[in-house]
Amino acid sequence: MRTRTPVVAFLVSLHALTALTALTACGSGDDGAEQPRGTGSDQAGGLGSITVLAASSLTEAFGELGDRLEAAHPGTTVRFSFAASSELATQIRSGAPADVYASASPSTMDQVVQAGDADGGPTVFVRNRLEIAVPAGNPAGVEGLADFADEGLTIALCAPEVPCGAAAETAFAAAAVTPLPDTLEPDVKATLAKVSLGEVDAALVYRTDVIAAGDDVEGIEFPESSAAVNDYPIVRVAESPNAEGAQAFVDLVLSDEGRSVLEAAGFEPP
Secondary structure (H helix, E strand, O other), X not given: OOOXXXXXXXXXXXXXXXXXXXXXXXXHOHHHXXXXXXXXXXXXXXXXXXXXXXXXXXXXXXXXXXXXXHHHOOOOEXXXXXXXXXXXXXXHHOOOOOOEEEOOOHHHHHHHXXXXXXXXXXXXXXXXXXXXXXXXXXXOOOOOHHHHHOOOOOEEEXXXXXXXXXXXXXXXXXXXXXXXXXXXXXXXXXXXXXXXOOOOOEEEEEXXXXXXXXXXXXXXXXXXXXXXXXXXXXXXXOOOOOHHHHHHHHHHHHOHHHHHHHHHOXXXXX
16 A cells, blocks of 8 residues: 655645635625625615705705705715805806806806706796894894995905895895995805804895804894795706606605705795
8 A cells, every 4th residue: 555755745735725715715705795885775765976056045944955865765865065056156157167066046047957958847846035144143233234334344245146145136136225345255054154253243145144144143134135035946957867866866855854854954845
């Protein structure tokens, strides 16, 4: 009976170890492999990445709706760009990738529609009205729109080319007041920040932004606000990279759930 030499014994052992390793790998199957991001049963129903361009006054409400859509459809990511509606309209007309556009006024939405960048007709989903915003405690004693013509006060307004600025102009015309602003800001959030930081005595912003600011800001209602109520339309973007996701977000905004979130933020029904 022949015995194996040490070299032969080593080669046999190596062959057995290789075969065992291959067998173990085959037996593990896909169940033991790491699933690529965005696939697998935990991602079922995912809507992919949805890019929403929305008026800055929608920041808090849309942020919550985005969280809800992601929770309802694992694997979904909702990305927001909040800015002045006029700026966002320009971005869309210039070819910026987007799935949904929500504006703070029909006039800025019309720019997108007339350029052929809207997929179907826009839908007005909420309304918003202006309030006077003052720092907590109202140290300057502001009472109404007439105070915006007081040279002794420091005033902030939205620039006239953005919806909150256009609405402010309408309100001042209704009140027969010529304001004396010390600063014109690019959007409503920047205008509100001047109040929150105590840099101005008063500003004219949306009611929803006063609510979102919490204890740092107080809101003062005024009767002429009824003459300057803004309608907010929403639409899918024509060249949307994710038409299904865009429709899902629009549907949520227009649903009873969406309306509840928006009204809690201070928006009014259309």
